[in-house]
Amino acid sequence: MxxxxxxxxxxxxxxxxxxxxxxxxxxxxxxxxxxxxxxxxxxxxxxxxSKDEIHKALLTTLLDMWLAPMQQIDPKGEPLVEVLSYVRAKLLMSRDYPRESRLFAHEILQGAPHLTEILGGGLREIVDRTVVVLERWMDEGRLARVEPRHLIFSIWSMTQHYADFETQVRAVLGAGRDPIDEGAVFLDDLYRKLLTP
Amino acid sequence: MxxxxxxxxxxxxxxxxxxxxxxxxxxxxxxxxxxxxxxxxxxxxxxxxSKDEIHKALLTTLLDMWLAPMQQIDPKGEPLVEVLSYVRAKLLMSRDYPRESRLFAHEILQGAPHLTEILGGGLREIVDRTVVVLERWMDEGRLARVEPRHLIFSIWSMTQHYADFETQVRAVLGAGRDPIDEGAVFLDDLYRKLLTP
DNA sequence: TGGAATATTGACCAAACGGTCAGGATCAAG
DNA sequence: CTTGATCCTGACCGTTTGGTCAATATTCCA
Known part of the structure; x- marks a missing residue:
C-alpha cells in the first residue's frame, strides 16, 4: 500500500x-x-x-483495541488488583476513546447487524476465558463469589456509561466536575466492597 | 380530541x-x-x-414514565430497601420496556438534541432531590457513604444495559438463561455489599 | 337524512443520498 | 523527460426520503 x-x-x-x-x-x-x-x-x-464497507472496516479495525484490556487480565496476578486494573483500563478508554465506545454502542443498540459473527464467536471465547480465571479465583477464596458474566456486564456498562451517556452525565453533574476522575474513585470503592472475600 | x-x-x-x-x-x-x-x-x-414532531411527542410522553421509579423512593422508608426497590424497578423496566430504554439511549448517544432542556432542567432537579435523601441517609449512618450521583449513574447504566445491549448480553450468556432474572440477583448482592453501612 | 367537519389516500415534488464514470491531475520509476 | 499507474474530481444517475395537496371517503350530529 x-x-x-x-x-x-x-x-x-x-x-x-x-x-x-x-x-x-x-x-x-x-x-x-x-x-x-x-x-x-x-x-x-x-x-x-461503499458506506457499509467503511463501517465494516472501522469496526474490524477497532474491535481488537476495544477488547484488549480484558485480555490483559493476568491469571497469575493478585485477583482484586487484576480486576481493579481492568476496571480502571476500561474507564480510561471511556475518557480517551469515547467515540469508539459510542460507535460500538450504536452498533449493538441496533442489534449488531455487522457484529453478529464476532459477538457469537470471538467475544464469547474471550469472555469465557476470563470467566474461567474469575471462577478459579472465587473457588480459591481470593475473590468474593458473584456471577462472573454479570460482573463483566457491570464493568462494561458502568465504565462505558461515562462515554456513551456523557451528555446526561454532564447535565446531572453540572460544570466544573470531572466525571471520570470521580467515577474512578466510585468504581474502585464499589468493586473493592463487592469482590473482597 | x-x-x-x-x-x-x-x-x-x-x-x-x-x-x-x-x-x-x-x-x-x-x-x-x-x-x-x-x-x-x-x-x-x-x-x-413532521418526523421530528413525532419524535418529540414520543420523548415527551415517555419521559415521565421513565423517570417515575426514582420519584417513588420514599424518604421515610428504610434506606437499603428503598434503594434496592429502585434498582429492582429499573431492572423490570428493562424487561418490560426495552424499546423505551433504547429510544432514550439513541437520543443521549447523539447528544440529546431534543432533550437538552429536560436534561438540564427537570432531570437534574429530580436527581438533586434524590441526592438530598441519599446524603441524609449517609449522614445518619444508615447507608454507606458513596458519591450519590455516581451511585445513581451505576444504577442507570447497569439496569439499562440489559435492555440497550441485549444483543450482546444474550450472545455472551448463550441461550436458555434469563439475563434479567440473573441480573436481579447480582444487582441485589452488589448494592447490598456497597451500601450496607 | 343531509351536510359540514373530519379523516384518508394516490399522486406528486424537491432535496438528500449512495454510488458511477469519463476524463484530467499527479506521482513514481526508468 | 517520458510514460504508465495511481489518484482525484465534476457531473451525473437512480432511489429513497420528508413532506404537500387536491380529491375522495368517512364520521358525526342537527
Missing amino acids: SRIQQKNRDLILQGALQAFSTHGLRGATIDQIARAAGLSKPNVLYYFG | SRIQQKNRDLILQGALQAFSTHGLRGATIDQIARAAGLSKPNVLYYFG
Whole structure:
C-alpha cells in the first residue's frame, strides 16, 4: 500500500469514526465522512467501495483495541488488583476513546447487524476465558463469589456509561466536575466492597 | 380530541417507538412508522406534521414514565430497601420496556438534541432531590457513604444495559438463561455489599 | 337524512443520498 | 523527460426520503 493510500484510508476511517459515532450507520452520510476527512465524496468511494464497507472496516479495525484490556487480565496476578486494573483500563478508554465506545454502542443498540459473527464467536471465547480465571479465583477464596458474566456486564456498562451517556452525565453533574476522575474513585470503592472475600 | 384521533395518535406513537428505538431518529423513516402503525404515510403526517414532531411527542410522553421509579423512593422508608426497590424497578423496566430504554439511549448517544432542556432542567432537579435523601441517609449512618450521583449513574447504566445491549448480553450468556432474572440477583448482592453501612 | 367537519389516500415534488464514470491531475520509476 | 499507474474530481444517475395537496371517503350530529 502506497504512502498516499495509507494516509487517505486513515483519514477516511477517522472521519467515519466521527460521523458513525454520533449519527450511527444509517444516520451518517458519505458526505459527512468526506468532509470530516477533508476529501471529496468520490475520492472516499475510490478507497472504500461503499458506506457499509467503511463501517465494516472501522469496526474490524477497532474491535481488537476495544477488547484488549480484558485480555490483559493476568491469571497469575493478585485477583482484586487484576480486576481493579481492568476496571480502571476500561474507564480510561471511556475518557480517551469515547467515540469508539459510542460507535460500538450504536452498533449493538441496533442489534449488531455487522457484529453478529464476532459477538457469537470471538467475544464469547474471550469472555469465557476470563470467566474461567474469575471462577478459579472465587473457588480459591481470593475473590468474593458473584456471577462472573454479570460482573463483566457491570464493568462494561458502568465504565462505558461515562462515554456513551456523557451528555446526561454532564447535565446531572453540572460544570466544573470531572466525571471520570470521580467515577474512578466510585468504581474502585464499589468493586473493592463487592469482590473482597 | 375525537375517538379516532386518540386511537390513531396512539398507533403512530407505538409505531414510532418501534422504529425509533431500533434505528434512531435519522435512521427511522416515516414509511416504517406508518407501516408499523398500519396507516398510510400521508395519514401519519395528518396527525403529526413532521418526523421530528413525532419524535418529540414520543420523548415527551415517555419521559415521565421513565423517570417515575426514582420519584417513588420514599424518604421515610428504610434506606437499603428503598434503594434496592429502585434498582429492582429499573431492572423490570428493562424487561418490560426495552424499546423505551433504547429510544432514550439513541437520543443521549447523539447528544440529546431534543432533550437538552429536560436534561438540564427537570432531570437534574429530580436527581438533586434524590441526592438530598441519599446524603441524609449517609449522614445518619444508615447507608454507606458513596458519591450519590455516581451511585445513581451505576444504577442507570447497569439496569439499562440489559435492555440497550441485549444483543450482546444474550450472545455472551448463550441461550436458555434469563439475563434479567440473573441480573436481579447480582444487582441485589452488589448494592447490598456497597451500601450496607 | 343531509351536510359540514373530519379523516384518508394516490399522486406528486424537491432535496438528500449512495454510488458511477469519463476524463484530467499527479506521482513514481526508468 | 517520458510514460504508465495511481489518484482525484465534476457531473451525473437512480432511489429513497420528508413532506404537500387536491380529491375522495368517512364520521358525526342537527
